């Protein structure tokens with residue numbers, strides 16, 4: 421039913437275009453549109469058998485990414501701490517996509533990514549199973565809820581370690597393999613909060629801003645080595661992120677935020693990530709108009725942005 425609705429909507433858009441602009445514009449637009457679809461299909465076929473390592477694959481966006489890339493015929497390496505959840509995802513992948521012509525059994529790699537000095541051997545062994553790594557999706561992360569003034573610095577460090585240093589460390593393990601292959605693609609899942617910082621999210625926003633800088637630098641340095649870097653800035657996604665968030669004293673927040681509850685479906689965001697990989701985009705923001713507008717305001721009218729955030733901080737503090 422959903423597919424029929426989508427098809428109907430597609431025809432309605434074509435009809436509207438035709439009524440507004442007539443055949444001379446509608447026809448070239450249609451040709452361009454179908455050319456794009458064909459290009460995308462060709463690129464998806466080229467993804468077959470690529471080795472894709474996905475961190476944070478035991479739930480939420482990581483799990484959805486695993487389904488999206490597995491469906492394209494990729495050889496998936498699933499990384500997270502909870503082995504039983506990774507096994508569940510592995511079995512789901514195998515059972516859900518039985519009609520996909522060519523699939524490969526996913527590899528489960530249980531790993532605490534904050535253990536940055538001890539993960540090289542495990543990661544290298546997993547890569548050597550297929551003898552290469554084509555795409556690394558640095559997706560694992562935790563969020564934060566709390567006031568700067570009441571936040572233990574250990575919490576700041578833990579968020580930074582999980583969201584920033586672990587991505588840097590894992591990328592540095594993977595990069596030599598990619599350099600030797602002379603190809604590769606590293607995708608960093610950041611956030612809209614990697615572009616704008618909002619009150620009561622200090623550690624999270626700081627870690628995502630740091631990622632942005634690291635990807636921009638590394639992309640430029642490795643441009644000539646045929647290694648691509650994409651940074652993805654999603655808005656709210658309906659996952660367990662807020663449930664697993666840390667508070668200022670290091671305890672688990674444990675609440676499903678309304679914004680998260682009403683966020684994008686993980687499957688939708690995963691499809692957008694796939695498209696950005698196929699197009700080799702350097703940066704993509706998957707967010708509603710208001711979030712994108714906030715990024716523009718922060719860039720062009722910083723004083724206005726700071727004033728809005730002051731108001732927001734005061735309002736949120738009052739409502740506590």
Ligand SMILES: NC(=O)c1ccc[n+]([C@@H]2O[C@H](COP(=O)([O-])OP(=O)(O)OC[C@H]3O[C@@H](n4cnc5c(N)ncnc54)[C@H](OP(=O)(O)O)[C@@H]3O)[C@@H](O)[C@H]2O)c1
Nearest residue numbers: 476478479480481500501502533560561656657659660661
């Ligand atoms: N949900 C949103 O609204 C939203 C918005 C923008 C960006 N994002 C970003 O999207 C990414 C995925 O988050 P999500 O929304 O899917 O939340 P989620 O469901 O809580 O998933 C987080 C994942 O990260 C893994 N993880 C956390 N700490 C880890 C560690 N130390 N070592 C290895 N794996 C670890 C978790 O697995 P284990 O617990 O099994 O280790 C889990 O698979 C994050 O980077 C987040 O910042 C989310």
